[in-house]
Amino acid sequence: MSRIFSGIQPSGTLHIGNYLGAVKNWAALQHTHESFFCVVDYHAIIAAYEPADLRARTADMIVSLLAAGVDPSRCTLFVQSMVPEHTELAWIFNTITPLGELERQTQFKDKASREESVPAGLLNYPVLQAADILLYRADRVPVGEDQVQHLELSREISRKWNARFDAGVGAGDAFFPEPEPLLTPSRRIMGLDGKAKMSKSLGNTVGLLEPADEIWAKLRPAVTDPKRQRRTDPGTPEVCNIYHLHKAFSPPETVQHVAVQCSTAGWGCIDCKKVLHESMERELVPIRSRAREVAANGALVKEMIDAGADHARRVAQATMREVKDRMGLT
Ligand code: AQP
Numbered sequence: 001m002s003r004i005f006s007g008i009q010p011s012g013t014l015h016i017g018n019y020l021g022a023v024k025n026w027a028a029l030q031h032t033h034e035s036f037f038c039v040v041d042y043h044a045i046i047a048a049y050e051p052a053d054l055r056a057r058t059a060d061m062i063v064s065l066l067a068a069g070v071d072p073s074r075c076t077l078f079v080q081s082m083v084p085e086h087t088e089l090a091w092i093f094n095t096i097t098p099l100g101e102l103e104r105q106t107q108f109k110d111k112a113s114r115e116e117s118v119p120a121g122l123l124n125y126p127v128l129q130a131a132d133i134l135l136y137r138a139d140r141v142p143v144g145e146d147q148v149q150h151l152e153l154s155r156e157i158s159r160k161w162n163a164r165f166d167a168g169v170g171a172g173d174a175f176f177p178e179p180e181p182l183l184t185p186s187r188r189i190m191g192l193d194g195k196a197k198m199s200k201s202l203g204n205t206v207g208l209l210e211p212a213d214e215i216w217a218k219l220r221p222a223v224t225d226p227k228r229q230r231r232t233d234p235g236t237p238e239v240c241n242i243y244h245l246h247k248a249f250s251p252p253e254t255v256q257h258v259a260v261q262c263s264t265a266g267w268g269c270i271d272c273k274k275v276l277h278e279s280m281e282r283e284l285v286p287i288r289s290r291a292r293e294v295a296a297n298g299a300l301v302k303e304m305i306d307a308g309a310d311h312a313r314r315v316a317q318a319t320m321r322e323v324k325d326r327m328g329l330t
Contacts, residue, residue: 004033004182005138007040007080007129010057011047012200013207014064016280020186020248021144027069029142029182035075036136036312037065042080042087042128046121047201062301064208067291072304080132082309085316089131090124092323096160097127097153106149111201130154135316139177145187146197154179165326175322186248190241194223208284209291215284216277224269231268242272250279 006026008018026037039061044054058079070077080086102108102123112118129150133141134157141151158176166175188197191204198205206215224242225235237243237259246258254275261267294301324330 001032001034002140003036003136003138004029004140004142005036005038005133005136005179006142007038007043007132008061008065009040009044009200010054010061011044011049012057012205013209014061014068015198015200015205015207016245016248017144017189017191017198017205018200019068019208020189021184022142023065023068023070025142025182025184026065026075027071030071030075033140036138036315037070037075037077038080038132038312039065039078040080040132043125046119046125059301062305063291063294066294066301067287068208069287072308076308076311076315078305078308078312082305083135083312083316085135085313085320086128086131088320089135089316089323090128092327093127093130093134093157093161094124096164097130097157101153101156102126105153107146126150126153127157130157133179134158134176135319136312137175137177137319139179140182141179142182142184144189145183148181148183151179151181165323175326186244189248190244192218192222192241194241209288211288212277212281212284215280219273219277220270222273224272225262228262228265228269232265234265235262235269237262242269242276246272246276246279249276249283254279 006022008014008023014023026035029035030037039058041054041058044057062077062079065077066072105126108123108125111122115122129147130153133151133154141147141154143151155178158174158178162174162176190196191198191202192206193204196202196204206218210218219242222242225237225240227233227239228235240262243255243258243262246255250258258267258272258275262272
C-alpha cells in the first residue's frame with residue numbers, strides 16, 4: 001500500500017478551497033492508502049498570532065477535519081508539534097537545501113511581499129514541509145495546486161540527501177522516496193472576489209462550517225463573468241468562478257444545465273448562485289451536523305489525537321534513527 005502524507009495549517013478556519021483541493025481527497029484516499037494527516041501548527045506560527053488563538057484554531061481544525069470525513073480509525077491524524085522529529089529533520093534538510101531554490105518559491109515571494117519584516121521561517125517553510133512528508137517516507141501527497149512547486153523542492157531535497165547519504169544503495173531502493181502530488185479536479189479554488197486563490201490569510205474564503213445564510217451573503221455579491229453586465233447578456237461559463245464551484249458541488253446534469261443557461265442568458269447570475277447555494281447546502285449540512293457531534297465529544301477527540309501522535313512518533317523515530325546513523329550523528 002502506498003503511503004500518503006498531507007498537512008493543513010491551523011492559520012484560520014477550514015475553507016471550501018482546502019476542502020475541495022485537499023481534505024475531501026484525504027477522506028477518500030484513507031481507504032486505499034496508508035495515510036498520515038497532520039495539523040501543521042509549526043507552519044502556522046510563522047505569521048503573527050496569539051497563543052490562545054492558535055490552541056483554539058488547532059482544536060477547531062481537528063473538529064473540521066473529522067466532520068469532513070477524516071477517520072482516525074482509517075488514518076493517522078495528529079498535530080505536528082506533538083512529534084518533535086519534524087523540526088529535527090527540517091534542520092538536517094536545511095543544511096542541504098540551496099538558498100536560491102527557497103528564494104525562488106512563488107509562495108515565499110508572494111507572502112514576503114506582504115510583510116514588512118520577513119521571518120526566516122517563511123523562507124524555510126518548504127524545508128519543514130519536505131521534512132513533514134519524508135519523515136513518513138510518503139510517496140504521494142494529496143494537495144492543492146499551490147503546493148506543487150513546494151513538492152518539486154521536496155523531491156530535490158530527497159534526491160540530494162539520497163545522493164549524499166545513500167551511497168551504495170541501488171537507485172530503486174533510495175531511502176527517501178520522491179513524493180508526487182495527488183491533485184483533484186478542484187486543485188485551485190478562487191476566492192469569491194475572483195482575484196486570487198481562496199486563502200485563509202486573504203479573507204476571501206467560504207468556511208466549511210459557515211451557516212447557510214452567511215454563505216449566501218458571500219455568494220450573492222460574488223464576482224461572475226464580467227461580460228454579463230445585464231441580465232440579458234450571455235456569459236462564458238468557463239471564465240466564471242461560480243460555474244467552477246458548480247462543477248465541485250453540483251451533479252453533472254446540473255452543471256450542464258448551468259452552462260446552457262449561462263451561455264444563452266436563460267438565467268441571471270443570481271439564479272445560478274441560488275442553485276449553487278442549494279448544491280452546497282446538500283454537501284455541507286451533514287458536515288455541519290457531524291461537526292456539532294464531534295465538538296461535543298472533546299475527550300474522545302483528544303484520545304484519538306494522542307493515539308495518532310503516538311503512532312506518528314514511532315514511525316518518525318524509526319526514520320530519524322536511520323537518518324542519524326547514515327549521517328554520522330550520535
Ligand atoms: N484555494 C485553494 N484551492 C485548492 N486547494 C487549496 N488549498 C489551499 N487553498 C486552496 C490546499 O489546502 C491544503 C491546506 O492548505 P494549508 O492550510 O496548509 O496552506 P495554504 O495552501 O497556504 O492554505 P491557505 O488557505 O492559503 O492558508 P494561508 O492563507 O494561511 O496560507 C493544501 O493542500 C493546499 O494546497
